[in-house]
Amino acid sequence: MVDKKLKIANKNFKSRLIVGTGKYKSFRECATAIKASGADIVTVAVRRVNISDKNKARLMDYIDPKKITYLPNTAGCFNAEDAIRTLRLAREIGGWKLVKLEVLGDKKNLFPEMIETLRSTELLTKEGFKVMVYCNDDPLMAKRLENVGAVAIMPLAAPIGSGLGIQNRVNIKIIRRQTKLPLIIDAGIGQASDASIAMELGCDGVLINTAIAKAKNPIQMAEAMKLAVISGRKSFLSGRINPNLFGSRSTTNKGII
Amino acid sequence: MKVKNKIKITVNGKQIQVIPNLALKSLITKLKIPLNKIAIELNKKIIDKKRISKINLQKGDKIEIVHFIGGG
Numbered sequence: 001m002v003d004k005k006l007k008i009a010n011k012n013f014k015s016r017l018i019v020g021t022g023k024y025k026s027f028r029e030c031a032t033a034i035k036a037s038g039a040d041i042v043t044v045a046v047r048r049v050n051i052s053d054k055n056k057a058r059l060m061d062y063i064d065p066k067k068i069t070y071l072p073n074t075a076g077c078f079n080a081e082d083a084i085r086t087l088r089l090a091r092e093i094g095g096w097k098l099v100k101l102e103v104l105g106d107k108k109n110l111f112p113e114m115i116e117t118l119r120s121t122e123l124l125t126k127e128g129f130k131v132m133v134y135c136n137d138d139p140l141m142a143k144r145l146e147n148v149g150a151v152a153i154m155p156l157a158a159p160i161g162s163g164l165g166i167q168n169r170v171n172i173k174i175i176r177r178q179t180k181l182p183l184i185i186d187a188g189i190g191q192a193s194d195a196s197i198a199m200e201l202g203c204d205g206v207l208i209n210t211a212i213a214k215a216k217n218p219i220q221m222a223e224a225m226k227l228a229v230i231s232g233r234k235s236f237l238s239g240r241i242n243p244n245l246f247g248s249r250s251t252t253n254k255g256i257i
Numbered sequence: 258m259k260v261k262n263k264i265k266i267t268v269n270g271k272q273i274q275v276i277p278n279l280a281l282k283s284l285i286t287k288l289k290i291p292l293n294k295i296a297i298e299l300n301k302k303i304i305d306k307k308r309i310s311k312i313n314l315q316k317g318d319k320i321e322i323v324h325f326i327g328g329g
Binding site: 021023048070085090092161209 | 301306
């Protein structure tokens with residue numbers, strides 16, 4: 001069975017795995033991991049250029065934005081104004097309109113500040129941005145984001161960088177039922193099986209950074225995540241059996257000696 | 258030639274001194290920053306990179322020069 005491609009804001013992507021570019025030991029390691037992951041979208045952050053060290057390596061020297069889609073984020077923003085300022089600057093660097101909005105509300109648990117997130121989504125959409133939104137796993141908020149023009153709903157599985165895996169499968173399933181928008185698990189993945197579970201719940205994709213970048217072997221973990229996403233997606237599309245409380249033998253008793 | 262009356266401006270949070278009316282483009286060139294990989298804000302307004310040769314810096318200007326770094 002041939003699967004549909006992941007389509008976000010009318011653009012098709014080959015891979016259902018999106019990876020972050022933070023926390024790697026070096027740009028070289030980051031670039032190699034991205035290759036191993038097969039991702040064709042990577043998240044990036046906007047920060048000040050270091051004006052005192054003019055020879056410092058740049059992300060764009062290692063990851064070519066012509067070959068891979070950059071998805072600028074709003075990491076570190078705690079209100080709509082900061083998020084909008086950041087994404088306007090990102091757009092100015094090279095015309096990016098597809099963006100990842102993340103407006104945080106708490107420095108410790110890094111949960112999204114949903115009131116500001118909703119407000120930012122609306123303002124950014126009116127400005128022509130295509131907004132993929134990091135959000136809570138709350139179906140009501142997911143609906144409101146959709147109503148103000150989000151192009152992808154990206155609920156957390158667990159706190160950012162926690163590696164705890166999907167904590168609330170029921171909510172993810174409810175969001176899946178209610179939206180036709182791309183549903184992408186963003187944050188909280190710890191290991192490959194978590195990514196598979198996300199896909200088996202019917203998600204359209206998974207966004208992973210820490211679980212790959214901070215693994216003992218990031219390159220191998222990148223490949224594991226790639227395979228896990230493919231595997232979970234195929235499993236979802238194949239239609240699982242109904243779970244039963246009791247056993248059902250695989251071998252017939254007919255002709256038993 | 259010794260230039261008198263240098264003005265103070267702030268670039269990425271750091272105060273530096275430049276000659277009055279220095280073109281923004283000259284500042285970027287001096288800092289050796291590739292223009293196609295950055296965005297520039299002057300006093301919180303985004304600057305069209307095509308126009309930077311026409312913008313002259315004034316005392317107290319606050320400039321932000323940003324680029325992409327790794328992030329999640």
